[in-house]
Amino acid sequence: MMRFGYTGGHMIEYSVAIDPHDIKGAFGLRHVVFVGEQKVPEEMEQDEFDQDAVHVVAKDGNRIVGTGRMVIEGTRGRIGRMAVEKSLRGHGVGKSMMLKLEEEARGRKLDEIYLHAQVYARDFYGNLGYIPRGEVFDEAGINHIEMYKEIPK
Numbered sequence: 001m002m003r004f005g006y007t008g009g010h011m012i013e014y015s016v017a018i019d020p021h022d023i024k025g026a027f028g029l030r031h032v033v034f035v036g037e038q039k040v041p042e043e044m045e046q047d048e049f050d051q052d053a054v055h056v057v058a059k060d061g062n063r064i065v066g067t068g069r070m071v072i073e074g075t076r077g078r079i080g081r082m083a084v085e086k087s088l089r090g091h092g093v094g095k096s097m098m099l100k101l102e103e104e105a106r107g108r109k110l111d112e113i114y115l116h117a118q119v120y121a122r123d124f125y126g127n128l129g130y131i132p133r134g135e136v137f138d139e140a141g142i143n144h145i146e147m148y149k150e151i152p153k
Contacts, residue, residue, distance in 0.1 A: 025064030033083035114148035
């Protein structure tokens with residue numbers, strides 16, 4: 001488990017979500033961010049990959065304030081569904097969740113992790129070492145670009 005303090009003195013804990021309550025909280029936050037804020041169609045938000053994905057959560061006490069997932073595809077991991085509570089964006093929660101997901105990828109001996117970054121977040125992922133690959137494409141009505149990072153052995 002990783003800990004990280006953010007503005008306001010709260011301590012955020014980062015962990016792989018195993019508890020059903022944490023996974024339910026992660027899905028709730030995703031619904032708020034993707035369906036509520038970004039207007040992604042509700043039927044697209046959860047998918048067949050959720051059941052087997054590695055879900056990472058950021059918790060402030062018992063409250064889920066961030067989440068992301070990694071779907072294992074052979075020797076690659078696909079990161080997605082990154083969501084941070086609106087009031088905490090820009091305070092390092094997303095970065096810490098990415099580091100936790102990368103730690104999980106290393107532990108599983110994956111060769112590469114990749115993601116479909118919303119175009120506005122390209123610099124966020126670029127600052128974490130992710131490299132753009134391919135052209136901008138539409139996913140759920142939002143412009144995305146694939147980005148990847150090799151996992152050092």
